[in-house]
Amino acid sequence: MRQQSGLRHCAFGNPTNAAASASSPASPPAIRIGLALGGGAAKGFAHIGVIKMLEANGFTPAVVSGTSAGSVVGAMYASGMNSFELQEKAVALDEAKIRDLQLSTGGLVLGQKLEDYVNEQVRNKPLDKLGKPFVAVATRLEDGERTVFNVGNTGQAVRASSSVPGVFQPVAIGKFHYVDGGITSPVPVDAARQLGADIVIAVDISNKARGTNPGNMLGALGQSIAIMGQKLGQAELARADVTIRPKVLDIGPADFSQRASAIVEGEKAAVAAMPEIRKRVAELQARREEATRLARQQADEARYQKCMNDRSSMQKLSGMVGLDGACAKP
Numbered sequence: 001m002r003q004q005s006g007l008r009h010c011a012f013g014n015p016t017n018a019a020a021s022a023s024s025p026a027s028p029p030a031i032r033i034g035l036a037l038g039g040g041a042a043k044g045f046a047h048i049g050v051i052k053m054l055e056a057n058g059f060t061p062a063v064v065s066g067t068s069a070g071s072v073v074g075a076m077y078a079s080g081m082n083s084f085e086l087q088e089k090a091v092a093l094d095e096a097k098i099r100d101l102q103l104s105t106g107g108l109v110l111g112q113k114l115e116d117y118v119n120e121q122v123r124n125k126p127l128d129k130l131g132k133p134f135v136a137v138a139t140r141l142e143d144g145e146r147t148v149f150n151v152g153n154t155g156q157a158v159r160a161s162s163s164v165p166g167v168f169q170p171v172a173i174g175k176f177h178y179v180d181g182g183i184t185s186p187v188p189v190d191a192a193r194q195l196g197a198d199i200v201i202a203v204d205i206s207n208k209a210r211g212t213n214p215g216n217m218l219g220a221l222g223q224s225i226a227i228m229g230q231k232l233g234q235a236e237l238a239r240a241d242v243t244i245r246p247k248v249l250d251i252g253p254a255d256f257s258q259r260a261s262a263i264v265e266g267e268k269a270a271v272a273a274m275p276e277i278r279k280r281v282a283e284l285q286a287r288r289e290e291a292t293r294l295a296r297q298q299a300d301e302a303r304y305q306k307c308m309n310d311r312s313s314m315q316k317l318s319g320m321v322g323l324d325g326a327c328a329k330p
Contacts (some may be wrong), residue, residue, distance in 0.1 A: 028288035031281060034197020035061035036240065037070025038187035038233075039180065040205035041164075041253035042262070044069025045090050046246035049266025050203050052083035057274055059281070061201070063133040065148075065191035067181035070203070071136040071161035072118060075154050078134035079122035089121065090259050109168045111159045119155035127154050133195045136161040137181035137188045141170050146184035148191050182206065186233035189240045199280055201273075202240035203266075205248055206233060241280045244273045300330035 035054070037047045047070060054061065066074030076086060100113040127134060128151045135150045136157040149157035160171040160178035170177035185191065192200045237243050246269040251258045307327035 028285070028292045031284055031288075032062040032196055032198045033059055033281075034063045034065065034192030034195060034200045035074070036187050036189045036192040036200055036202040037064065037066040037074045038202065038204050038206055039068025039070055039162075039182035040207065040248070041069055042255050042258065043205040043246075043248040043251050043253075044073055045259040045262035046205050046248050046266035046269070047073040047203055048083060048086045048090055049246065049263040049268075050244055050270040051077060051086065051266075052263075053267050053270035053274070054201070054277075055083050057277075059201075059277060061132070063192060063195035063197050065135050065137065065188040065195060066158075066161065067137045067185055067188045068162045068164070069205070070188070071158045071181065072114075074134055075118055075127075075130070075136065075158050076121050078130040078132040079125060079154075080131040081121075087263060090263065093256070093259075095256050108166075111163055111168045111171060114162060115153075115155035115159040117155070118158045119153070122154050125154060127151050127157060130154065135188070135191050135195060137185045137191055138163075138171075138178040139181055139183040139185075141177040141179050144184065146181070147178060148188075148194075184232065185236060186230075187237055187240075187243075189236045193239070198284060199241045199277075200239070201277065202237055202243045204233070204237060204243055204245045206230075207249070207253075242273055242276050244269045297330065304328070304330050 033054075035051070037044075040046075051061075051073075061077075064074040064078045066072070073086065076089065077083075081089070098114045098117050100110045122130065127136070127149060133150075135148050136154075138147045138149065138157070138160040139145070140147050147160075149160070156171065156173065159168075160173065161181040162168065163171050163179045165179050165183075168179075170179050181188065186206045187202045187204050189200050189202050192202075244266075246262070246265040248258075248262050248265050251262055304327055
């Protein structure tokens with residue numbers, strides 16, 4: 001793992017579960033739900049509605065990954081805010097707090113205000129000190145490498161993840177520059193899985209090419225990025241256990257006036273997905289309970305066999321005539 005200007009990115013290995021390796025587990029390990037929040041600019045308010053309904057139904061995510069707008073909501077949620085606090089922040093948000101316009105060849109928005117706003121909301125905690133495991137996904141501009149930030153400056157990681165090419169200036173971290181994570185991972189399912197999630201719930205609010213000319217520069221740029229990421233996003237979404245798609249395609253990328261509608265659409269989509277979420281959780285729970293039962297049975301049989309092998313000669317003679325009760329059968 002390599003440190004770059006206070007941020008670190010890493011390639012995760014496969015997580016291990018110590019409970020699963022116990023010789024005779026008393027109960028199956030708790031199911032860790034991962035939430036993968038995709039990018040979509042102002043559509044990202046829908047993530048708040050999804051989180052509200054997950055919490056209301058007892059499916060509080062244990063780990064969170066975020067791309068672009070999803071990294072903004074994800075970082076604030078992982079810092080310890082609940083869904084209602086997130087909604088309060090969304091309603092009170094002044095666009096001027098996160099948008100610092102300046103004429104530049106690198107982009108119209110510098111992004112420093114967004115970084116400062118996120119750090120203020122998370123009380124300046126670094127990524128590895130947030131209340132829940134969280135990662136922000138960005139794209140390395142020099143070679144297009146998907147980059148997962150999990151340690152260091154939270155606001156800077158979110159800024160990098162949210163830097164839409166042509167709109168935000170690329171973020172310099174160490175010797176590289178980073179742009180929007182949606183280019184390489186529109187909905188970061190794999191990152192949530194690598195954080196140790198047993199079940200990944202993906203929230204897809206990405207733009208889709210809809211057969212129309214957007215008619216303006218920002219719209220054309222957004223649709224171009226959507227086209228680039230569409231195939232890639234489909235492949236990663238196929239690895240999610242449940243995908244939630246709020247109906248927010250009609251909300252423009254900079255239309256903050258629709259934040260309330262986006263939240264409601266997130267709630268509605270999450271409610272519609274609840275039967276599938278319950279089904280997936282129940283299936284995994286049943287498999288784990290069966291695995292735990294078999295492991296306990298095998299451990300009991302092994303203990304019985306060891307007891308039988310360790311008996312004294314007198315006990316073994318007694319056992320031949322049914323008088324030895326030193327070893328209880330499983």
